[in-house]
Amino acid sequence: MKESASITSHTDPAMFNIYEMYKRMEGDDIILAFKGNITEELLTSVFQIMESRLEMSPAELRLKKKVNNILVECLQNVYHHMEDFTDDEQPEDRAGSAMFLICQDKNNRYRIITGNHILTTHVEGLKTRIDEVNAMTAEELKAHYIEALRRSELSDKGGAGLGLIDMARKSGKKINYRFDAVNNRLSFFSLVISVD
Amino acid sequence: MNPLNIEGTSKTPFVSFSADDGVLEMSGKSIPENSIEFYQPLYHWLDQYLQLPAKTTTVKIQLEYFNTSSSKCLLDVFRKLEAVQKSGRSEVTVMWMYEEEDEDMMEAGDDYQSIVSIPFRLTKVTVE
Numbered sequence: 001m002k003e004s005a006s007i008t009s010h011t012d013p014a015m016f017n018i019y020e021m022y023k024r025m026e027g028d029d030i031i032l033a034f035k036g037n038i039t040e041e042l043l044t045s046v047f048q049i050m051e052s053r054l055e056m057s058p059a060e061l062r063l064k065k066k067v068n069n070i071l072v073e074c075l076q077n078v079y080h081h082m083e084d085f086t087d088d089e090q091p092e093d094r095a096g097s098a099m100f101l102i103c104q105d106k107n108n109r110y111r112i113i114t115g116n117h118i119l120t121t122h123v124e125g126l127k128t129r130i131d132e133v134n135a136m137t138a139e140e141l142k143a144h145y146i147e148a149l150r151r152s153e154l155s156d157k158g159g160a161g162l163g164l165i166d167m168a169r170k171s172g173k174k175i176n177y178r179f180d181a182v183n184n185r186l187s188f189f190s191l192v193i194s195v196d
Numbered sequence: 197m198n199p200l201n202i203e204g205t206s207k208t209p210f211v212s213f214s215a216d217d218g219v220l221e222m223s224g225k226s227i228p229e230n231s232i233e234f235y236q237p238l239y240h241w242l243d244q245y246l247q248l249p250a251k252t253t254t255v256k257i258q259l260e261y262f263n264t265s266s267s268k269c270l271l272d273v274f275r276k277l278e279a280v281q282k283s284g285r286s287e288v289t290v291m292w293m294y295e296e297e298d299e300d301m302m303e304a305g306d307d308y309q310s311i312v313s314i315p316f317r318l319t320k321v322t323v324e
Contacts, residue, residue: 043229048206061297062299066300068261072261076229079229149267162268166267
């Protein structure tokens with residue numbers, strides 16, 4: 001039999017790509033994907049969905065908790081950084097729009113991937129902080145976390161940089177990242193955390 | 197002094213603080229986006245408790261997991277308990293409970309233990 005060609009009504013141009021997108025997501029083990037504005041309500045729903053999904057998965061309890069915990073940290077990290085753009089003077093940049101992907105492969109290895117806009121002027125500082133965290137051993141991460149927690153008492157600002165240390169510590173893996181230039185003001189920051 | 201009772205939600209822990217017997221319990225998850233808002237009433241209660249605490253204060257904490265903004269708030273809770281201990285009016289003990297094999301929560305208890313001066317008992321509990 002001949003390889004079947006696609007049959008389409010040609011009414012909606014987006015229809016051409018859906019099957020390609022589906023295959024891509026399937027191949028990349030994506031179980032949940034989102035793009036847009038991240039709100040508290042959205043996060044509440046996503047955490048609940050993932051918790052019940054993990055509940056049903058054969059993964060061990062330790063891993064389920066770890067995945068939930070790291071997921072919360074990663075997504076709330078994006079959520080808090082989107083707040084930087086709530087009163088953005090250049091709304092056409094859609095800087096408050098972000099995305100995340102949750103992947104689970106056949107061996108119950110999870111990946112949490114986030115992407116969000118940041119000011120290009122913040123790229124160097126963030127890169128340096130991640131590189132520092134990535135260079136640390138488990139013992140150093142623990143000491144660094146305790147130090148940052150102790151220091152956080154003095155400031156009222158958010159997690160005081162605890163998030164990245166916590167992600168690295170709990171996942172036990174290096175933090176993978178990438179920065180893409182968007183325009184002369186913004187960059188797109190992608191973060192990948194693996195958990196198994 | 198009135199007890200503090202807060203129902204648990206999918207993002208915030210169950211809280212039961214009683215000044216009568218000095219038993220302060222917290223359990224569940226602590227992952228709110230705005231942690232300070234949730235912890236404010238706990239701080240307020242503890243500030244009052246410091247004035248007239250029970251002879252012994254037993255703090256039982258059994259959290260499934262918590263976010264980093266809660267970790268800062270929890271430290272503030274321990275700091276207030278430290279003040280209760282230092283006042284000499286009450287003997288404070290923290291029972292930090294973690295589920296078997298949950299190394300992350302055990303580590304978290306150990307982190308706090310190394311920062312604050314009140315005695316911590318890291319206690320393993322079996323999951324049914």
